Amino acid sequence: MTRLATARHSSSPRLPRVPDPTPVFWITKAVSTAMGEAVSDYSIHVLPPVVAVLCGFALFVIALIVQLTRGRYTPWSYWLTVGMVGVFGTMAADVMHVALGVPYAISTTFYAVVLAAVFLLWRRLEHTLSVHDIVTPRRELLYWAAVVATFAMGTALGDLTAIGLGMGYLASIVVFAVVILIPALGFRFARWNGVFCFWFAYVVTRPLGASIADFLGKPRVDGGLGAGEGVVALALVLLMAALVGFMYLRAPRRQRALAGGTFTGVES
Numbered sequence: 001m002t003r004l005a006t007a008r009h010s011s012s013p014r015l016p017r018v019p020d021p022t023p024v025f026w027i028t029k030a031v032s033t034a035m036g037e038a039v040s041d042y043s044i045h046v047l048p049p050v051v052a053v054l055c056g057f058a059l060f061v062i063a064l065i066v067q068l069t070r071g072r073y074t075p076w077s078y079w080l081t082v083g084m085v086g087v088f089g090t091m092a093a094d095v096m097h098v099a100l101g102v103p104y105a106i107s108t109t110f111y112a113v114v115l116a117a118v119f120l121l122w123r124r125l126e127h128t129l130s131v132h133d134i135v136t137p138r139r140e141l142l143y144w145a146a147v148v149a150t151f152a153m154g155t156a157l158g159d160l161t162a163i164g165l166g167m168g169y170l171a172s173i174v175v176f177a178v179v180i181l182i183p184a185l186g187f188r189f190a191r192w193n194g195v196f197c198f199w200f201a202y203v204v205t206r207p208l209g210a211s212i213a214d215f216l217g218k219p220r221v222d223g224g225l226g227a228g229e230g231v232v233a234l235a236l237v238l239l240m241a242a243l244v245g246f247m248y249l250r251a252p253r254r255q256r257a258l259a260g261g262t263f264t265g266v267e268s
Helices: 003-011 023-046 049-070 075-099 104-126 137-164 169-179 181-189 194-217 229-250
Strands: none
Touching (some): 023 075, 023 229, 075 104, 075 137, 137 169, 137 194, 169 181, 194 229
């Protein structure tokens, strides 16, 4: 490589590895949380629980490896990983309660401490928690560690309100729908810190989406509508696939041609 080529390479901007938090991002994130809940609940009913958890973990690891090796944000690999985090995160929270007998309040607190520890480590190493700065492999690994912790904590929190506190799924939906307005309004009207508002909303989308999935799929005797976890899981998988397809359709043609024909999706 010539000296001029080396200089050009070193000065080229690094590609983002995760998407910007646009409206499409938040819609897809909410769908992914509900999908993860429904798929997890359905899988442990059609497979032995241990097999389901092991399969969920294996698929999560495979999806994460694929995402990390992309080196840039690509919608299909990113959202596949998010979906598998949703499934495995639900299983991780359920294992603590069902298999180990840990109360929802304790598991919620445990995962909250784990999330705080990830944030502290991330901040100490990189001096930023902004998703706009995730352009290196280490930052992306820290990002995914935080994402896993938010899903596990959010699952436990949703179960705590719906089951542990006896509120039910519908009341939980209302509570978390109101709570998620706090960072949205704070960012829009009170100029709250954007990074804080992002992660606040990111955490709350998990119990909100999980409560919606449970309300739709659980039997009426358990406070749901009784649509069936399998039906709800399939519907949410198809909806999420349609949203990812929409990201490709709305992207400018020049973005699809970046990096040797690979779409980076920086606008989605």
